[in-house]
Amino acid sequence: MKRNNDTNYTIVDNRWIGTNTMLMVLEGPTDEFTMPGQFINIAIPGFTLRRPISVCDIEGDLLTIVYDVVGHGTEALSIMKPGTRLDILPALGRGFDISKCGDRPVLLGGGVGCPPIYSLAKNMISREILPTVILGFNSDERMIMIEQFENLDIPFYVATVDGSYGTKGFVTDVIKEEGLNPDYFYACGPLPMLRALCLGLTIPGQVSLEARMACGFGACMCCSLETKSGPKRICKEGPVFDKEELIWK
Numbered sequence: 001m002k003r004n005n006d007t008n009y010t011i012v013d014n015r016w017i018g019t020n021t022m023l024m025v026l027e028g029p030t031d032e033f034t035m036p037g038q039f040i041n042i043a044i045p046g047f048t049l050r051r052p053i054s055v056c057d058i059e060g061d062l063l064t065i066v067y068d069v070v071g072h073g074t075e076a077l078s079i080m081k082p083g084t085r086l087d088i089l090p091a092l093g094r095g096f097d098i099s100k101c102g103d104r105p106v107l108l109g110g111g112v113g114c115p116p117i118y119s120l121a122k123n124m125i126s127r128e129i130l131p132t133v134i135l136g137f138n139s140d141e142r143m144i145m146i147e148q149f150e151n152l153d154i155p156f157y158v159a160t161v162d163g164s165y166g167t168k169g170f171v172t173d174v175i176k177e178e179g180l181n182p183d184y185f186y187a188c189g190p191l192p193m194l195r196a197l198c199l200g201l202t203i204p205g206q207v208s209l210e211a212r213m214a215c216g217f218g219a220c221m222c223c224s225l226e227t228k229s230g231p232k233r234i235c236k237e238g239p240v241f242d243k244e245e246l247i248w249k
Helices: 072-078 111-126 146-150 171-177 191-200
Strands: 007-016 021-027 039-043 051-059 062-068 085-092 105-110 132-137 156-160 184-188 205-208 224-227 230-233 240-242
Touching: 021 072, 051 072, 051 111, 062 072, 062 111, 105 111, 105 171, 105 191, 111 132, 111 146, 111 184, 132 146, 132 171, 146 156, 156 171, 171 191, 184 191, 191 205
Parallel strands: 105 132, 105 184, 132 156, 184 205
Antiparallel strands: 007 021, 007 085, 021 062, 039 051, 039 085, 051 062, 205 240, 224 230
16 A cells, blocks of 8 residues: 655665664655654565664654664665665654653663664754663663764663673663652663553653554554553554553553
């Protein structure tokens, strides 16, 4: 299925930044993006379904994404060269609502969930909001984007499960050990991390969920989940949801 706003983007850069993580810079229209946390849906030649990937950064007409190479589709994406044109559905989903951030927001990213947190942090800084950022990884071998976050010049911490870098443990351990007192949180990362945050933190917040998608704009209903206010589509009403909306089993 195609929409009228299918858009061609041109690959400017596509390179490894981690053990199995790539960074891709695309050139194309970016004016439809209105919120950090939105995503694009990429058509990869030879594959039926598009691949949804969160936006990491936007500078003018350059759009940056970061993705893990986890299957045949992303493997095909990883070997594409600069100059390759891609058919992309841009500016999909509902992103993070910054108006709710409170006075002491903390931004929590895990693994490949860190890129949209970077976009969120830059957006907040541009509005003169000073967030604290905490990233979590299994080990130092899996860390990504450390230098980019350090260059934002905001309070920034890293946790690794094995203790090979930063605080040993999880992002919640950093909050405790550093004596942080946030009044609102934003998070993107693996589902167990998001579940632990929503059930363990007493403050309100927003989390960005991942799901397998077909269309990416709400027509096929395949990414629906049950919330406290009824069924919602991750691609349309999400991927960002208020903590209070979600049902954890």
